[in-house]
Amino acid sequence: MQIYIEKFQLRDVMHEPLLNHLRVVTYQKGDIIIQQGEQPAFLYFLVEGRTKVFASSDEGKKLILAFNGPFSVFGDIEFIQQAPYLNTVEAITDVTLLKLSLPIVQQYGMQHLPFVTFILNTLTRKFYSNADAARFNLMYAVEVRLASYLLSMTTEDESVSIHHLRDAADLIGTSYRHLNRIIGQLTDAGYIARKNRAIHILNRDELYKLAKQNIYEER
């Protein structure tokens, strides 16, 4: 616990009462940390591992909104707004989080300017990148979104494991079938190649042009 407080400099934004109520909690790969629609109970801080955030519609359509690593905050909007969780948060690796129960946050955190300012900054960053992502999804075709996705998932010379391809389909908001079709097109164009259940990027520059400089950012 102390180590996380040091590592993420939580003393800068929380005072004693809050720090004292922080609890460590762990989840295993695949566990649901926050379930869309439920009443919020805690504020979470991701300190170890990776998560994905997605929303489901009644019809079962999924839409992935973000991948997260440390240090990320969950449940802030819902806490402030006093409304049910908007999205589901799932562990994609084993994860460690710190949590604060909401009455505690209300009682101690909201009186403490550094903490409120911290939440404000967190929220704003989320807002900004969310707005970007939503706009991007709405305005561009799957081809552009895929290019963008591939770029943001890989660094120079890396490849995307096929295992994440269904996730990729959800993330960019299309069907698996159609994703395959577009992969085919990009392959024909010589930008990428399928090999050993993975996608290799052959021509990063062209992909970048296609993606119109827009890329999904990890938050």
Add this chain to the structure above:
Amino acid sequence: MQIYIEKFQLRDVMHEPLLNHLRVVTYQKGDIIIQQGEQPAFLYFLVEGRTKVFASSDEGKKLILAFNGPFSVFGDIEFIQQAPYLNTVEAITDVTLLKLSLPIVQQYGMQHLPFVTFILNTLTRKFYSNADAARFNLMYAVEVRLASYLLSMTTEDESVSIHHLRDAADLIGTSYRHLNRIIGQLTDAGYIARKNRAIHILNRDELYKLAKQNIYEER
């Protein structure tokens, strides 16, 4: 000026230094108040009239994000994030706004807990309804979105002027042509009728079913 401070109880969230720097500014119908991509200079508070907020892509595609009435805040995200304006804000009637220059906000507002809390609340509300709207646009077909739009634009027995139909197309993120097609479908189904350059709602209940209880909310 004083009248607005009373009306919206600004004393609850701003202290003297901020109140003293508030300036009144007016725009005429059709004026651009905030231009997407520009560097933010002011925080705005809409106190009179109505605005619409939209984003444009490089290709000229437009996407309307919200209609606003008093009391709305603009430029908060960009101020906190220190980043260019995300969207364009246009006056759809003559409007009156109060504004604060950002250095002032930085110097006085950010030290003042009630003000920071106020901004946090504003932002959160925006976030919540933005997320809803974005998800709605992404997950549902034009027909559903149109039903939703019609419901939220009209009260019992009102009609939607044809004049707003191009805006409607942008708002729900489709082409004017396609909007017409869907209007045709809903007309055939007997839910709405075209008459005198306006759309009349004939069967509100069925539209509501179609819209899946989701409606565009004014913010």
Add this chain to the structure above:
DNA sequence: GCTTCATCGGGACAAATGTCCTTTTTTGCT
């Protein structure tokens, strides 16, 4: 009232995307 012009509605076709289903490949088990 007539002419001109802009706007509107809608036909025809094309492109993008979704659904369903069959074939192919991989994986896991024995």
Add this chain to the structure above:
DNA sequence: AGCAAAAAAGGACATTTGTCCCGATGAAGC
């Protein structure tokens, strides 16, 4: 290695949406 089950790839077709364009309709000036 050999088989069964599961996952992936892709064909065929349907639906949704976009683009282009033309005839109809209404508004503005004379």
